[in-house]
Amino acid sequence: MGKVIEYKDVELHRQDLIALKHVNLSVDEGEFVYLMGKVGSGKSSLLKSIYADIPIASGEARVLDYDLNKIRNKQIPYLRREIGIVFQDFQLLTDRSAYANLRFVLEATGWHDKAEIEKRIEEVLKQVGMLNKSYKNPHELSGGEQQRIVIARALLNSPRIILADEPTCNLDPITGEAIVSRLHEIAGKGTAVIMATHNLSLVEQFPARILTCENRTIV
Numbered sequence: 001m002g003k004v005i006e007y008k009d010v011e012l013h014r015q016d017l018i019a020l021k022h023v024n025l026s027v028d029e030g031e032f033v034y035l036m037g038k039v040g041s042g043k044s045s046l047l048k049s050i051y052a053d054i055p056i057a058s059g060e061a062r063v064l065d066y067d068l069n070k071i072r073n074k075q076i077p078y079l080r081r082e083i084g085i086v087f088q089d090f091q092l093l094t095d096r097s098a099y100a101n102l103r104f105v106l107e108a109t110g111w112h113d114k115a116e117i118e119k120r121i122e123e124v125l126k127q128v129g130m131l132n133k134s135y136k137n138p139h140e141l142s143g144g145e146q147q148r149i150v151i152a153r154a155l156l157n158s159p160r161i162i163l164a165d166e167p168t169c170n171l172d173p174i175t176g177e178a179i180v181s182r183l184h185e186i187a188g189k190g191t192a193v194i195m196a197t198h199n200l201s202l203v204e205q206f207p208a209r210i211l212t213c214e215n216r217t218i219v
């Protein structure tokens, strides 16, 4: 199995403070990993470092084919194209339909052929079970339906890694289960999934490796 993420003795800073230190982490392709830990323990910081949104202060960090210590600004969009992001602060655009949200991402990432764009959008909508509601605007969809569209959006460019920060918060338990079950299926097809969560019952229901942020490191 190929490794998609490898961190050795990594330190991450938020402004001038140490958010995490001595982070050793290795994630294989197709692996599902939960990231747990108290509020403010560094989960989001770790996820943001993986898509090069915050720099590596020290240590060695590799994500896919990139050395994060040496990555150039102009390479970052290429790294991000291989990472699907499901974050609270990365919601759907509300001025257009779910379908148009997906088309927007494909057009922004270099897709031109109309037929291919339509085909890809249908594939990801099918994967999340939202084929019949994509004409709706996000505000006409339930929280769980919006989250499924967000996951569809994350899948568009066939990412090798999905980073999900609390993808089930604000969802009822049944809908939350459906979302996590979907993410496990996606991992089963070869995409590594890292999901930050506080929801122990979901973790018990869908077991996988758990990383915990505590005492400013990851165990």
Ligand SMILES: Nc1ncnc2c1ncn2[C@@H]1O[C@H](COP(=O)(O)OP(=O)(O)OP(=O)(O)O)[C@@H](O)[C@H]1O
Binding pocket: 014, 015, 019, 037, 038, 039, 040, 041, 042, 043, 044, 045, 046, 213
């Ligand atoms: N934009 C920022 N600027 C400066 N410091 C930040 C910033 N965001 C987070 N921090 C600090 O970094 C530390 C880790 O925060 P982080 O958001 O990674 O935690 P978290 O485990 O994701 O928390 P939560 O469960 O609330 O999402 C905290 O001490 C926090 O105050």
